[in-house]
Amino acid sequence: MHIVHFADAHIGTELHGRLDPETLLNTRLLDFTRRLDEIVDFAIGNEVDLVLFAGDAFKSRDPSPTHQREFARRIRRLSEAGIPLFLLVGNHDVAAASGRATSVDIYATLGVEGVTVGDVPKTYIVSTRAAGPLQIVALPWLRPSAIQAWPAYRDRSIQDIREGLEQIASNYIDEACKRLDPAMPAIFCGHLTVDGAVLGNERSAILGDDVSLTRSTIARPQFAYVALGHIHKHQVLQSDPPVVYAGSIDRVDFGEEDDAKGFVDLRLEGGRASWQFHAMPVRQFVTIRAAPSPLDATGSILEEIRRHPIDGAIVRLYYDTDPDLDPQIDRAAIRAALIPAFSIAGIIPQVRRSDRRAGGAQFERLTPIDALDHYLAQRDLAADRRVRLRALATELDAEIDRA
Numbered sequence: 001m002h003i004v005h006f007a008d009a010h011i012g013t014e015l016h017g018r019l020d021p022e023t024l025l026n027t028r029l030l031d032f033t034r035r036l037d038e039i040v041d042f043a044i045g046n047e048v049d050l051v052l053f054a055g056d057a058f059k060s061r062d063p064s065p066t067h068q069r070e071f072a073r074r075i076r077r078l079s080e081a082g083i084p085l086f087l088l089v090g091n092h093d094v095a096a097a098s099g100r101a102t103s104v105d106i107y108a109t110l111g112v113e114g115v116t117v118g119d120v121p122k123t124y125i126v127s128t129r130a131a132g133p134l135q136i137v138a139l140p141w142l143r144p145s146a147i148q149a150w151p152a153y154r155d156r157s158i159q160d161i162r163e164g165l166e167q168i169a170s171n172y173i174d175e176a177c178k179r180l181d182p183a184m185p186a187i188f189c190g191h192l193t194v195d196g197a198v199l200g201n202e203r204s205a206i207l208g209d210d211v212s213l214t215r216s217t218i219a220r221p222q223f224a225y226v227a228l229g230h231i232h233k234h235q236v237l238q239s240d241p242p243v244v245y246a247g248s249i250d251r252v253d254f255g256e257e258d259d260a261k262g263f264v265d266l267r268l269e270g271g272r273a274s275w276q277f278h279a280m281p282v283r284q285f286v287t288i289r290a291a292p293s294p295l296d297a298t299g300s301i302l303e304e305i306r307r308h309p310i311d312g313a314i315v316r317l318y319y320d321t322d323p324d325l326d327p328q329i330d331r332a333a334i335r336a337a338l339i340p341a342f343s344i345a346g347i348i349p350q351v352r353r354s355d356r357r358a359g360g361a362q363f364e365r366l367t368p369i370d371a372l373d374h375y376l377a378q379r380d381l382a383a384d385r386r387v388r389l390r391a392l393a394t395e396l397d398a399e400i401d402r403a
Contacts, residue, residue: 001131001185002048005275006039006263007229008248010092012059012067015253016314016343027342029070031283035249036074038280039263044081049128051078052266054229054246055090055141055191058103062095068103079113084126088118089140090191090229118189121172123179132184134268137176137223139169139190141230142211165211177222185268187225188218197231197245219243225266225273233259234277242273250282254316254345255394257285283342284313291320297328305337316345322352369394 010032017028043051057063057071078085093102108117116126118138126134142165156164173188180186193199193210210230218226219238226243233256234247246264251257262279290304301319308315315338321329331347338344372393 001050001128001134001268002046003050003052003266003268004039004043004048004263005052005054005225005227005244005246005266006249007054007191007227007246008056008090008232009036009053009071010056010059010248010250010252011036011071012063013250013252014059016345018343025066025070028283029067032250033070033074035261035280035282036071039249040074040077042263042265042278043078043083048083049131050126050134051083051085052136052187052189052227053085053087054189054227055088056092056229056248057087057090058092061092061103063103068106075107075112075115079115082114082129084114084116084128086116086118086124086126086136086138086189088138088189088191088229091141091143094141094143121169123176123186125184135180135184135186137173137180137186137188139173139188139192139218141191142169162211166213169211169213170217173217173220177220180222182222185224185271186222187227187268187273188220188223189227190218191229193230194218194228194237194243196237198233198235199231215243224268224271225275227264227266232256234262242275244275249280251285254285254287254314257287284309286310286313286315286341288315288317289319290317292325292329294325294328297321297325298330298333301329301334302337305334310338311340312342314343314345315341317347318350319348320352321349326351 012029013032014026014028017026019025020027020030023030039051058067060067063071075085087104087107089102089104093104095102102119104117105119107115108119116124118124118136118140121139124136124138126136128134152164169192193212195212195214215238219241221241223241225241228243228245231245232248232252233245235245237243237245244264247259247261248256249263250261251259260277260279261282262277264275265278266273266275286308288305288308290301292298293300301317305317317334317338319329326349334347335344338347369390372390
């Protein structure tokens with residue numbers, strides 16, 4: 001059985017984009033839809049048996065009609081090609097209020113040929129054209145509000161509720177494994193955090209609101225493969241059975257600057273899985289840090305820019321300066337040197353001052369987020385509060401870069 005596993009499409013990500021004059025769409029939206037096209041092209045061209053999507057179709061829980069249309073165009077191509085698609089519900093697909101439809105429920109409501117929506121924890125049987133049926137033990141995004149109204153969890157702390165959800169998820173997987181048909185291949189598909197995963201730049205994970213399961217909870221011998229979404233960084237947590245985060249299909253922001261993006265080409269045979277990661281050519285994010293020379297401040301910054309591949313990239317520049325050096329820096333020349341970039345996310349001076357009271361000259365060279373980490377480390381704050389403050393500051397820093 002030949003399967004394509006991908007996740008975290010985040011259609012609607014438009015940070016650092018601009019209006020495309022031909023399509024009148026945001027250029028970053030076009031980046032993400034091109035990645036979707038490449039995945040669909042691969043699936044159709046290789047006549048795969050199933051496309052498995054592990055959650056987060058959209059950036060927003062309430063995607064615009066335009067974003068819904070662009071995603072639906074790709075779903076239609078798979079449907080018309082006769083390739084089954086399994087759509088797992090991720091945290092960005094779930095409405096803020098309980099009881100409201102998810103952003104992908106429409107495909108089940110319309111009965112789109114070949115599309116199965118994994119919106120509840122259960123075992124789905126998905127039929128394929130040539131390879132027979134497949135059992136998918138699905139775990140869509142679990143949110144605390146799902147059990148907060150239960151009598152046993154009323155007035156309980158968020159930590160208690162999270163631990164309750166984790167136990168519920170573990171019990172569900174136990175029972176699902178007992179009911180699997182051993183004659184039929186089975187995989188697990190989840191949108192969640194697994195202990196030991198390296199986080200990318202996922203806001204909810206940083207904020208500490210995740211249900212987090214151990215590898216032993218999901219990596220059962222009954223599963224030939226464990227397909228994961230939610231963490232944007234592609235990674236393999238275990239090899240037997242393979243426990244794989246496909247990662248997001250394109251870079252969302254500078255937090256993913258060094259991450260490869262793509263999808264997983266998976267084959268199941270005889271109850272075992274073999275796979276390889278297909279990296280796609282995605283938009284580059286480039287951070288430049290310059291320490292200008294007092295002898296030629298502007299020239300040394302321009303020289304540092306020339307050392308970086310900025311053509312077509314989203315670029316931000318940090319440079320050191322002080323009240324004496326700053327007047328020598330020609331910002332117009334710097335901006336002109338960055339013209340080959342796709343987008344200039346920010347040109348940010350880091351000013352050294354004589355009244356260094358929070359750590360000396362070394363502190364002045366820290367980025368704003370690093371400086372906040374330094375500050376929070378000295379405060380008597382709970383760990384979850386430090387994490388939340390850092391996440392909010394990261395959001396604010398991204399807004400400043402975009403301004």
